[in-house]
Amino acid sequence: MPSILVVDDSAIDLKRASLLLQKHISEARILTAVDGQVALEIMEREQPQVVVTDLQMPVLDGLELVVKAKEKFPLIPVVLMTAAGSEAIASNALRIGAASYVPKNQLANDLARVVSRLLGAARERHNQVRILGCMTEASFCMENDRDLLVDFVHHFRELMQKRAVFSENDCFRVSMAVDEALANAYYHGNLEVSSKLREQDSFSFDRLAKERRGQEPYSLRKIYLSLNLGPVFRVVIRDEGPGFDQQSLPDPFDPSFVERPCGRGVVLMRSFMDTVEFNDRGNEVTMTKQTNLETA
Template structure:
């Protein structure tokens, strides 16, 4: 395994043993890595980042055996492993356990691996160089997008189509509830299965947060990607300052059983639109907002910006291979 995560670890962290009520049971993460040292390091980072129940597997084959017996809420896997590597594991989980999202840990120089993983069905990836700062945030987002709302989905199943319009203040807390609403509509109209709906939710979240931070609040990608105190302080300040305070994000969502189209428009100055709008290019990772654009292009059927760069249209076309009924049958 060529890439290493740097973090001091002396002994394997103990798993929580206190009994919890059903409502308080934290999500279960299956950590897959052939290196016991790396598993201990990542386990420690997970304990520091949030409240999780953590299980271990030393390769893809062992991971699939574990999932069959005790399905986790999320799989976090290394790429390079014996017997079955991370990319093969992504494909197997996608086909056999579509409700379980997979996040890959990628090393330096693995940009193409990240692209291949997203194409294969991964929900997200986290570079090992950014594990300390980004791991918890990425896993929490993926888990939030994968959460089930089965009762509401059943209620919405009688819809034949829906058009919705939203006007959002520059409050990131509004993004999660809106994405959850749109994801339920995708499932109810059988545009895609739960696995694909999770990925669409992540793409929508990226687009909406980009409209708020980069568009309306005009915060640069470098500072946004840092996610530190300086970034949070600037967001808080600009949300209450002119001209930012009066700007809004407008969302038009059209969902039918054939496809879903989402048009997200901010009132900022826009940005330089990439010259290759249909390409999923590893070079995007070098751009300040490249990660979000890579995720959107990987998870949606089509992503197009207007010439100004302040409006993005994301389309997800129904595929029989991704429909809910097909996933259940498999």
């Protein structure tokens, strides 16, 4: 059963909005609060799907509630009920995170419609998380396109967050490790641009990478990535370059190595993941890390 939290210090307006929502969204449970501070406490305890709030209230007003709700409960949309003359404040609230607003003189016409639309989006997010929770493996074959790889890492981090595979901090660290491994596959693997060139002349490094993006065979190469989501997270990233000699890698934990502009990706990968292993050819890396998922 979805729940909707209505917040207003006016008993009359609070009852009016609550009754409208109950009438048109009969399957919903209606919660109420008389100010923003009480609303935050209820949000913490009940996790409503949508919050509908007045703008002007004591203790914590609607604008402050939008800010705090966005910070603490980013997935719970907040709808503002605005009185005449508060349009500028409502516009500001939309810029800082409110999902929508409804003028109080239009509640009967618009409130239930706006809230119903947001409830539908909340159901979609919930079902998406359930579906993602069923995923145990995934494989990707990606063009050698740096923008695509950056977008992939962004969506990968969102997936990890939705699945609650790692803590928030570990989500960031694992995403960084994956990003560094993909960057290595892109630059040093498929484009065959040496990290030593970056150390000597970063401008020449970027120029050569740009040139090779449009040249064969470099432009035809792909990056392959596979994920395994279980008690131990496993990611395998392979490029189509010639590979490298692992013995040529300097010790990433040598203090002098930290000052060098290249090779830091290996430091991050080994620091953020439990294991990092390259194949004999040097064009594939396998990384693992313990997750929060229980053994089936």
